[in-house]
Amino acid sequence: MSTTLTQGQHALLENELRLARERVEQALKAQLNGQARVAHAAALLADDPREWSEHEADREVDQARSDRLLVELGDIDDALMRLRQPGYGRCIDCAAVIPFDRLQQLPQALRCLDCQTTIEAAR
């Protein structure tokens, strides 16, 4: 069974995903440049262990941020791939059609709002 998305809606979502991908990629690039600078500064300060540990903490925060961006990038790529398949736009849990409103806000959404809320409440 196909989804209820029209071709126009489909194109809109694909465009949305491509833009989101660009945003995340740019954020990731900026993040990695920042990390390189921090690593360089940390190397210069390596003979002061106290300073080093402060930089180490910064580095961990940066790392967490990059990890999040990478996960987001993966979700977007995944959605771009699913968009070409018949199952896109259906909830992976209950198979309900995900309303276009929701897809427009979050094209990489895997679940309808009900199922997503249930999952988040369970966490």
Ligand SMILES: [Zn+2]
């Ligand atoms: Zn659902």
